[in-house]
Amino acid sequence: GDSRLPIPDVAVEALREAAGDPALQGYAFQRGLPAHRESIAGWMGRRCGESLDPWTEVLPVIGSKEAIALTAFALLDPGDTVLIPDPGYAPYFEGVLFAGGREIGLEFHSFSKTYNMTGWRLGWVAGNARLIADLRRVKTFFDTGSYLGIQAAGAAVLAEADRFIERTVTALRDRRDAAVQAFRGAGFELEAPLATLYLWLEVPGGDSARWCRELLEREALVLMPGAALGSGGEGFARAPLTVSPERYAEVAARLTATA
Structure with missing residues (x-):
């Protein structure tokens, strides 16, 4: 589902500016751009009333799809019980989500539908620090993170999210x-x-x-x-x-x- 609505103008401008910054052109790795992580924590605080540590309880991801799938690799062991919605988003059936309180749960967020940025492949996971650390460790074997210029664009969008x-x-x-x-x-x-x-x-x-x-x-x-x-x-x-x-x-x- 691609809404074909305009991408936030601040995202385009932030990416245009970031594209010329040599400091952002190397591997992103998993911790990502500090401003991006801090913008995510701020968004979660404003929208969800949650106080999150941007360095231990937030993880930038390449869209929520990869995060949902990789969470199963990071957290599940043989014999664990998992709840899957039916009908549900297809990746739920390949990489499942925990259901429950903050102590065992993770939240998955994406820029795709909310901000019409489907092709930018940007999202985040927020929640328990131990689970975030496990997922970050697994992600190191699958990718090197989103381009930092796109993360800069994401930070710019979240700063004006309500608009x-x-x-x-x-x-x-x-x-x-x-x-x-x-x-x-x-x-x-x-x-x-x-x-x-x-x-x-x-x-x-x-x-x-x-x-x-x-x-x-x-x-x-x-x-x-x-x-x-x-x-x-x-x-x-x-x-x-x-x-x-x-x-x-x-x-x-x-x-x-x-x-």
Whole structure:
């Protein structure tokens, strides 16, 4: 799901400036840019009311996807019990998350959807210092961290986070309302979600993979089969809010033609 909304202007400007800084052009390694870590800790404090040590309880990552997968390598042992949501984000099934209190838990955050920076591959993990240390150790075998210039851009975005979030929420709310209205008009029963970048449509016949394949072949329209996200998603298709509001009438018309 790529919203195709504008990237925060401060991110572009910060990256442009950082790209000419020789000090940022080497390996990033795992601890990352101090300003980036401090901006993350500040964001967590403002948004979540958490007081985090930016050096022991925050870890910059190359998007939340890699962090979710690598956490399993860092923390799980044979015989451990893990809770996985179903349906859920695909990496949950390959690299699982702990559920519970702060003492055993980690939080995963990404710049991708919130700040429309999907291609920048930037995120962070925050939580228990021991678990952060274990994950950082495992990451050293898989990557050398995000480019420091991109981390500088991330720090600039988080410093003005509320301004960009409000803009994105407004745009996605308009898309959601247009999509829900169009899909209801096409005969689909669905509630308007309070959050998320996606809508779930109940597919005729219940076979989500088959229905989505026919939709692609007949109408050149791509939706995600619910079954691809877990057995709990079977019977549904996931529709992203990634096009302008006026295009959802066309999308609904194509869905009606295939139903």
